[in-house]
Amino acid sequence: MREIERFCRTYLWTGDTKTSKKSPIAWDSVCKPKVAGGQNVKNFHLWNKAAILKLLWALAFKPDALWVKWVNAYYIKGKNMFTMALPTSASWVIKKIWSSIELLDRNSECKKVFFAIGSFSIRKLYAALIGQFPKVTWRRLVCNNLASRKSLFILWLAVQGRLPTKDRLQHWGISTDGMCTLCGQVWQQVLQLLKIQRPSLGFEQEIQFAVRMRKRSTGINKVFAVVFAEVVYGLWIQRNQRVFAGHIQTPDQIVRAAIFGIACRCRQSDIHLLMF
Template identity: 40%
Template sequence: MNLWNKAALLKQLWALLFKQDKLWVRWVHAYYIKRGSIESVTVKSNTSWLLRKILDTRELLRDIGGWEVVSSLQKFSIKRTYKLMQDNFEKVSWRRLTCNNQATPKSKFILWLALLNRLATVDRVSKWNRECSTLCKMCGIQNESVQHLFFDCDYSKSVWSAALQVIGMSPESTAGGELRKAVQKARSKRSKNRLYVMLCTECLYAIWIQRNCKHFKGILLSPIAVVKEVLFKVACNCNENDRHRLLLT
């Protein structure tokens, strides 16, 4: 957001130079710049806060290479400017899984945290010098981690199996295999693949909710009840054709 704000301020600086038919630009030139130039005008103590911020971007403009790299055909591009100011980061393989996804925002957020291994599972909590049992909150047999909680736990396996059976698919044997399949299908526009991505996202969120309910309230719904809630959420967010497919099942 900080970089985007700077790119937007640069657009206002560009307007001061190239949009002098605008009333506010003419006012700035008349009262602040006068007969000087944008490049050399001094920021004074009586200059408004907003104009100071706009003029402060002159140094940023020089750093990224001048107007030629951020504008074309007399148009300024905030998007191009924003990308120029960004560092070069490697694109993650699962970016389409979080962006090209029609699931509910909360479920996509939990999916994102799970992909980054940032959920507060007990294997992570125990590293924060907290005394707690590391066993899974739902099965109580193995240590709880993202992989175990969502893919290896018997409860989770039952949820995955029942949910994916609705669209005629079966869960993968490993967490990596399930995620690779979801990433691959997130690139597709086919109806069945869209449903698969939504079901996976909502199932993962539902399992996390049940884990917290078991831990804090001692309540755990049956896998069938969880799947019914998942199917309801998917039906509410998918298009009419996909909803019809779910109703037929």
């Protein structure tokens, strides 16, 4: 299980399963729901526990299953499976199923789902195991956003300050000019295109503005979150091209490339909002 998780974690951050690097965000945070700031990736350990609990549920509530009849005949023998002592001769599989009873004793939500009337749901039990998390303020920027998956992933990292941008390098103690002139120029053009009459702000302030825009669904508000994600992604790609390949695009080229991608993804009825 740990090895599978390691492969997934390594692939997420490097693109393959062999190259290892420090993760910008802890795996437990990646497994949180999107509204809580994660990527809603399944926590394999908890999902496995939920699957084992389903076998325990079958033992308790599906007496007609052949394997359940066998376990009842050889181990339970009419006793209360939740209070009896498991025979030491039981196989490791049976012991593993029995050990999950402790989860029900420790987690009242799991117990509630387990004994609920009706069919068993691994999904509901997994939700009970992973628990509740506070919602992040910027959840509307990454949830139900029509931007590309790559753009949303980079935005997800950016809003948490996990990209090695100039301000973060300064935080690490690396000497650099914290201002990004290109970002300001590009975003100013975007604001003018969207007919928003104000100067560009710092990134944290722009996040707050984008969140407020996302709360409404009229006019330019409908596409603002998509624009925000695609422009952040476009700037990140240009940053890497400049640093590692020496390829430089003008602010106008970056904006036009982003708008073209947005127009291909947004609804036909909203394209007029992106016209130069």
